[in-house]
Amino acid sequence: MNDQTDDGAPDGEPAAAPAAADAAPRGIRALIARHRTIAVAAGIVAAVLAGGGAVALGAALDDEPTAAAPSPTPTERPTSTPTPTPVAAPPTSAPPERVRTCSVAGLAADPRLANLQAQVMNAATGEVLYDRGGLTASRTASVMKVVTAAAALAVFSPDDRFATRVVRGAEPGSVVLVGGGDVTLSRTPSGNETVYPGAAHLDDLARQVRAAWEADPSNPPLTKLVLDSSLFSGETWHASWDPAERELGFMPHLTALMVDGDRADPYANISSRGTDPVARAGEAFAAALGGVGAIERGTAPAGAAELGRVWSPTVAQLVDKSLIVSDNTVAEMLARLVAIELGTGTDFAAIDPAVRQALTGYGIARGGIRVIDGSGLSPDNAVPPAYLTRLFAKVDAREGNLGVILDGLPVAGRKGSLSYADRFAGDNAVAHGAVLAKTGWITTGYTLSGIIRAQDGTTLTFAVYALGDVTAAAKQAIDTLATGFYRCGDELADD
Structure with a gap:
């Protein structure tokens, strides 16, 4: 089970979403808004573990222990000059080991x-x-x-955000909703705060798409929506997870395109989840977009023109x-x-x-x-x-x-x-x-x-x-x- 037993929300207001990028996306990096230099894992905070417990941990976890430096070879004194007999130093004893007395x-x-x-x-x-x-x-x-x-x-970076995009489809009159892995994307009206502070809203994305589509008089009516959730692959539910987690409202099937964490109630931390998060997201976006007669699954054409983009909460908020x-x-x-x-x-x-x-x-x-x-x-x-x-x-x-x-x-x-x-x-x-x-x-x-x-x-x-x-x-x-x-x-x- 999950350890969550009550509703709650982080403090503070979400930061404003950054403006959409003009360039065509390339891979996951194009779906991330970067506000400062990424802290590359291999270069962060390289620190030596302190204390004997840390040495034991390294050995126990099969990390290579640091080799002890060899003892220096004693330098022999020349024998030509007599050496005075040293005065014996008084014997010293090791400091007594600290005895802690507070027992649990x-x-x-x-x-x-x-x-x-x-x-x-x-x-x-x-x-x-x-x-x-x-x-x-x-x-x-x-x-x-x-x-x-x-x-x-x-x-x-703590300020990074992840994008959900809409691009032009391969067929006339079609657009593609491209999931960027943002599980917080919401089907609620803009201005409402769900369980996810700073979440983007589908109605905002729909307005962008409609404005871009209607700005070109040569476009035919927009009638088809394609759903692209291909960023995540494989099973959507791990075999080791208890199915009760979904039934009790703690975990959805994991897909790269969903809304409100696939909750039935977007305003409740604990809420029943569905069996097809992609379908729920697609139906909600089609309703926001209007005029859509067909919804199907697929992938975005390579290099397709972008019609709209919204951003997730920051990594820090997530x-x-x-x-x-x-x-x-x-x-x-x-x-x-x-x-x-x-x-x-x-x-x-x-x-x-x-x-x-x-x-x-x-x-x-x-x-x-x-x-x-x-x-x-x-x-x-x-x-x-x-x-x-x-x-x-x-x-x-x-x-x-x-x-x-x-x-x-x-x-x-x-x-x-x-x-x-x-x-x-x-x-x-x-x-x-x-x-x-x-x-x-x-x-x-x-x-x-x-x-x-x-x-x-x-x-x-x-x-x-x-x-x-x-x-x-x-x-x-x-x-x-x-x-x-x-x-x-x-x-x-x-x-």
């Missing part, structure tokens, strides 16, 4: 946590304070959205939506567009190599990561808790574009999926405002990972997985354990 052992033994994996790290020092299976890559549920967001922010209310559809959009941008393919299989490539520049060992989808719905995704603690240290430091993730995280008792009535309630309310983290839920696990501003002023990064035979009560057990981390701070004992 009782909280971690809660049976509601089922098979617990967890790691907590001091974000400033890189020291691992608490570890239970932190090097083992396991299913993440919706915490995977943080990994997807980091990959997207390594490849795209990341915010994917995190704050755990929107699966936007997360899948971002993952697929990362794959297309990096040239690994256009289907589900292209996501794993693309995301792993995009993450390279963050300088964190990635060996155990397996990426099946962008949303975390698949139980076959795998990320070690240790990867997340290190990634969140970089998020907290706002390295590269990662500050976008920090700004979009749910906050205990304050914002997003951690502000719902069943999170950080009762005694755990002491941590309100101090836990900034992504929630996760599928049928075989509950997860939580992010940043804790601890009671003693220490910033901790953490990841908690409760895996196996779990119920909704695992959420409260995770919150209680995270509150224990908050109370302990840098005195957290690994007992």
Whole structure:
């Protein structure tokens, strides 16, 4: 299941959409509005992992460890000059190992946590304070959205947008609606705000097309609409996804052309989805365009003249939506567009190599990561808790574009999926405002990972997985354990 249980929306007004480009598009880059230089994955924030825990992580995840420098050969003294006998230095002892005394052992033994994996790290020092299976890559549920967001922010600028276009069709009187992967495109009237702030509207696109068509008196009546969703290929529903996700309103079939995330209700985060998103989009655009007598599937002719273009929300807005209310559809959009941008393919299989490539520049060992989808719905995704603690240290430091993730995280008792009535309630309310983290839920696990501003002023990064035979009560057990981390701070004992 998805971890979303209530409606919500990111704060702030969307930026104005940029003007349409004049040149004919070429590939995915022509469908992206660039406002500043792209942060290329291989060049972002190359940083050496700090601390012994980081070395262990690299070894465990099959990254090549740095070879130790050979000890220098001692230089022999010349024997011609007598050497005075040195005075023996007083013996020194190593400083005593710090003993931390704040224990969460009782909280971690809660049976509601089922098979617990967890790691907590001091974000400033890189020291691992608490570890239970932190090097083992396991299913993440919706915490995977943080990994997807980091990959997207390594490849795209936070200000980038994605285009939906209409071009002239091959037959007289026909136009082609070309999907650019924007799942937020809306069939609602312009001026309305759906669940996706900053979304483009079909009626705006239809007005552009009508104006361009009627500006040429030689055009015949516009009677046919062709729908081109070829940007994404392969299956539209991953075999590992639970069909209930669609039936309950958490996830549509994934296509490059859809409107409102294929929701029945464009204004509700949780809303039933259909079985043919392309058809829904086509019918809505034909109605907005008027006069269309035939709708069919096809592809745009090469070099066809563009008649109109609208733009998605920015990547920053998309990341915010994917995190704050755990929107699966936007997360899948971002993952697929990362794959297309990096040239690994256009289907589900292209996501794993693309995301792993995009993450390279963050300088964190990635060996155990397996990426099946962008949303975390698949139980076959795998990320070690240790990867997340290190990634969140970089998020907290706002390295590269990662500050976008920090700004979009749910906050205990304050914002997003951690502000719902069943999170950080009762005694755990002491941590309100101090836990900034992504929630996760599928049928075989509950997860939580992010940043804790601890009671003693220490910033901790953490990841908690409760895996196996779990119920909704695992959420409260995770919150209680995270509150224990908050109370302990840098005195957290690994007992």
